[in-house]
Amino acid sequence: MTEDTTHPVEDWGAFGRTLFDDPAARALSRVGVVDVGSNSVRMVVFDGAARSPAYFFNEKVMAGLGAGFSDTGRLNPEGRVRALSALRRFARLAEGMGAAPLNVVATAAVREAEDGPAFAAEVEKQTGLRLRIVDGPQEARLSAQGVLLGWPDAEGLICDIGGSSMELAHVGGGEVGHCVTSPLGPLRLATHDDGKKGIKTEITRVMDGLVAEMGTDHKRMYLVGGSWRAIARLDMERRGYPLHVLHEYRMTPKSVFDTVKWIGTHDVPTLRSMTGIGEARMALVPLASQVLKELVRRFKPKEIAISSYGIREGLLYEQMPQTLRDRDPLIESCRFAEKKDARMPGFGRALYEFVQPLFKSERPARQRIVRAACLLHDVSWRAHPDYRHEACFDNATRANLGGLTHQERVFMGLSLLHRYKNSRSGTRLEELLGVLQPEDIKQAEILGRAMRFGAMFSAERPGSLGELRWFPKRKKLELWLNTHAQDLFGEVAQSRFKALSNALGAETEIKRKRDAA
Structure with missing residues (x-):
């Protein structure tokens, strides 16, 4: 289709x-x-x-x-x-x-x-x-373009660490700004003549110049590179963080300092056994962690975000026309998945229009996730019915999707779980819900039950047969049905409508619409 x-x-x-x-x-x-x-x-x-x-x-x-x-x-x-x-x-x-x-x-x-x-x-x-x-500034630019592939609205400082160098770039407004390079790669630092003391002195000396050139107090620092990702994985281990997806993982400056200190109390084999990080990569972590500690201390970012996108993604971004760059990466990916895997491609938009009255007062960021969830509501239909709800959750939380925070991943995954199953208790996924606030868990359940009702109400566009009207102050949910749609509101549809109203804590009323003459 x-x-x-x-x-x-x-x-x-x-x-x-x-x-x-x-x-x-x-x-x-x-x-x-x-x-x-x-x-x-x-x-x-x-x-x-x-x-x-x-x-x-x-x-x-x-x-x-x-x-x-x-x-x-x-x-x-x-x-x-x-x-x-x-x-x-x-x-x-x-x-x-x-x-x-x-x-x-x-x-x-x-x-x-x-x-x-x-x-x-x-x-x-x-x-x-x-x-x-490529020269150092060009390398920095490519890394920054990779970050823009996943974060079109990225704003702050990109920091890409390789084996022999570390690059910095300003990014904001969809553009890459000033770019610089430095010799702070861990492979290069490892051969310093003066040992630990000399390495510390070298890091300080180079950082002085970088701070003078790039400024401090950036809104966010985006970390690119395998050594940074390894440190982030260790931060997850130290914190007992349940979702092991590195892209868009967030750290505070305090968390970075605590993890660097924690790394220093363990030997490399022990750290590897905790995380499964490769030997060659883990060997660079102790030096890279020293660089990161000084980087965060000197540049004072308010937040640190891990990017799995870097130079390679930047090469792809470089080839994109501006019309494609301007698109939302999450929505484009979800629409592609719907076209490729859904039973009825195009139905996701109709479903979004049907459930949207329940979320019309939500901020744009939440409405965006509602839209993405509606596009993905049916892409896992081939999974075994007993495990379809888990497949939906995994698809959202572990898929390689850009433009999606961890909280948004789990919110969308939970809503898709409830698209196929009313209850979430007793599933292996419960520990991941700890990244959400209670009100977000409730909203995800409402969205899931709304999609569950709207998706089975009719094989046609549900909005052509009826509409939802939600009055949050009165806690009242109305379903307005067209005359020729009333036979569709059978026993199963009524049960799923009731499940939606229960999630909302709402009274319900079924009303009949007059068909256009």
Whole structure:
């Protein structure tokens, strides 16, 4: 079934008509990128709705090209061999996936190494891949663009840490501002001649210059890079945080300081056993945590957010036309999922219009999540009926979705759970509800029961057969039915309408609408 086109574009406000079938967007439907970093070489192939793509393929090799660079000024010999092997594999894979030519960038290690140009030439000779060697500010810009892919309204300071460098960029108003680079990568710091004392002095010296150039007291600091994500995972472990999704995970400055101190009381094998983080990555965490502590202390962000999006996503964002960049990544992704997986693509919009009277006084951020939930209400219908409610919850809370806080993930997941099941007690998902306030849990239940009623009331657009009218001050819910829709309001529909009214704590009244002459 094709998308419903009977409604004008403005019905979806700023979201407009879907763009994933537009030729400019289809050109980005399967894009392969490779990031040749100081520590790792990673290939990602994006697929699906270009504004919020899925990861069709994602593979990383911890090559360690930058290991020992401070001593030799050259790429690590073993790292060269491993990186070339990975790139040969990636080139062949891209051809088989229809993702060639790959967009390949090389960062600090290759751009600074004496033999970096020779390595790039060897890569092209052996694989046909052309390395785009980016300078520090360009690397910072790409990372910031990756953050904008997931957070169109991002505002604050982007900080991307690699093995040999750390980049900073201002971001706000959908634009990337001033960008700088620094030598504060943990691989580089590990080779400092003066040991721990020298490392601390170097971090302080470099941070002085960064603060002078970038300013302090930013609204939010967005952390990009594997070492930051590892520290965030350790913060989750220390706090007993129930949702292990790193993207959009938030930390306070105090939490960062507490976790850095906590990391210092454990050895690397113990930390690995707690989290499953790889050996090569975990080896960088102690030094990276020192950098993060000083970064937060000196820049004084009000909040710290983890971004799983960085350079690779920035490469995709760089290729997007502005019309696509302006779209909401969550809504685009949900609309793509509905078109691909729902039984009746286009019904999500009709369902949103039907339940919207219950949420018309809600702030725009909540109405956005209501809209997303309606689009996803039916995409898990193939799951076994006994587990469909759990599949819906998992789909929302653990999916790779941009533009979604952890609280919004759990709110949407809970509403979709109640789309298929009235009760949530006794499920394995209850511990995750701790990230929500009691009033949000109640609202999610109301939304779920509203979707449950609206989705089964009719196979047609429910708004063409009846409408909900909600009077919150009087706690009264009315259902106005068209004459030719009254047979649809049978026993099961009445039961689900009652479940909705119970969730609202409302009295109900069924009224009859006169059909238009």
